[in-house]
Amino acid sequence: MRSARSVIALFTAVALLVPLTPVASAEPATGGHQQTLRSAAPRGFHIGTAVAGGGHHEEQPYPDPFTSDRKYRQVLAAEFGSVSPENQMKWEYIHPERNRYNFGMADAIVRFAKQNRQVVRGHTLLWHSQNPEWLEQGKFTAAELREILREHITTVVGRYAGRIQQWDVANEIFTDSGALRTTDNIWIRELGPGIVADAFRWAHQADPKAKLFFNDYNVESVNAKSDAYYALIKDLRAAGVPVHGFSAQAHLSLDYGFPDDLERNLRRFADLRLETAITELDVRMTLPANGVPTAAQLQQQADYYQRTLSACLKVRTCKSFTIWGFVDKYSWVPVFFQGQGAATVMWNDFTRKPAYYALRSTLAKRGA
Numbered sequence: 001m002r003s004a005r006s007v008i009a010l011f012t013a014v015a016l017l018v019p020l021t022p023v024a025s026a027e028p029a030t031g032g033h034q035q036t037l038r039s040a041a042p043r044g045f046h047i048g049t050a051v052a053g054g055g056h057h058e059e060q061p062y063p064d065p066f067t068s069d070r071k072y073r074q075v076l077a078a079e080f081g082s083v084s085p086e087n088q089m090k091w092e093y094i095h096p097e098r099n100r101y102n103f104g105m106a107d108a109i110v111r112f113a114k115q116n117r118q119v120v121r122g123h124t125l126l127w128h129s130q131n132p133e134w135l136e137q138g139k140f141t142a143a144e145l146r147e148i149l150r151e152h153i154t155t156v157v158g159r160y161a162g163r164i165q166q167w168d169v170a171n172e173i174f175t176d177s178g179a180l181r182t183t184d185n186i187w188i189r190e191l192g193p194g195i196v197a198d199a200f201r202w203a204h205q206a207d208p209k210a211k212l213f214f215n216d217y218n219v220e221s222v223n224a225k226s227d228a229y230y231a232l233i234k235d236l237r238a239a240g241v242p243v244h245g246f247s248a249q250a251h252l253s254l255d256y257g258f259p260d261d262l263e264r265n266l267r268r269f270a271d272l273r274l275e276t277a278i279t280e281l282d283v284r285m286t287l288p289a290n291g292v293p294t295a296a297q298l299q300q301q302a303d304y305y306q307r308t309l310s311a312c313l314k315v316r317t318c319k320s321f322t323i324w325g326f327v328d329k330y331s332w333v334p335v336f337f338q339g340q341g342a343a344t345v346m347w348n349d350f351t352r353k354p355a356y357y358a359l360r361s362t363l364a365k366r367g368a
């Protein structure tokens with residue numbers, strides 16, 4: 001294994017060689033003092049990021065970003081008021097064997113957050129993806145599976161009780177057409193849809209202070225999928241199930257139009273007296289042959305970031321706005337979407353793109 005020290009030395013050396021402002025996005029004058037996203041944000045509004053580690057990072061030729069990249073940690077602490085473990089609280093990571101938990105990295109993130117006065121979004125407890133093999137391939141009875149889920153939620157949520165602001169309890173439980181995932185979601189398939197309410201009840205018992213969310217992609221607009229959430233959440237609330245929030249991941253792409261009705265969609269959930277949030281914003285694009293985004297692409301990307309933030313800022317209950325990583329070199333996008341990339345707000349040397357400045361000035365306008 002490469003030593004962390006030599007990697008840091010390498011990063012530092014590269015950073016020194018790279019010009020500081022690669023694009024025509026000169027930093028607006030701030031009268032000398034450096035503003036950050038978190039310092040520009042209105043009071044009580046949490047601007048967050050995913051904390052890189054686990055998942056696709058384990059296949060990449062760099063050491064764990066969160067623990068090994070000093071500059072990364074500095075920017076993480078300076079710019080953000082909220083953090084979400086990108087993979088480190090997912091089942092496959094935190095519960096790798098039936099009778100073994102791996103809390104090390106999640107503990108470290110929660111500790112880091114406390115030291116830096118950041119809140120934490122927990123992600124995630126009931127999902128069809130990134131489950132360990134022992135779970136997906138195990139031959140369990142319904143009663144056993146139910147107990148496995150109850151024990152997991154009680155253990156993980158209980159361990160961080162009082163330190164997690166929002167939990168994505170259920171992630172991506174509907175398909176784009178608004179049908180429950182009854183085949184690929186092991187919990188719904190084996191235990192029926194009622195298990196979703198139980199997951200919320202168990203989480204609430206384990207941490208009565210945490211706000212409990214449904215989270216999904218392609219729910220930025222009013223559409224079949226967000227309608228399905230709207231109907232389900234209404235029913236669950238009427239039945240007294242502790243559901244507190246609905247969030248849109250917002251993995252956007254310049255290849256698709258901007259979801260113009262985002263604000264309207266968030267507002268209808270807010271009108272159900274729910275908290276709302278943007279949880280995983282990134283804006284990917286099809287890269288030109290040379291791999292470098294054009295100035296027009298960067299401008300359009302900034303516009304998408306800014307419009308997403310503005311929509312959230314305009315909805316009374318939208319107080320948490322998280323981007324899915326902040327530097328391109330650690331983004332999941334090029335690994336999952338062929339030919340696409342440049343989806344975050346910073347270049348590999350942490351210099352800022354137009355999208356970063358668009359977020360900061362939008363926050364500052366509201367924060368002032």
Ligand code: XIL
Pocket residue numbers: 054055056057086087171217249280332
């Ligand atoms: C992604 C991570 O960014 C990757 O590191 C991992 O390999 C796969 O998952 N929706 C979610 C996130 O809820 O957890 C996903 O994160 C992206 C899509």
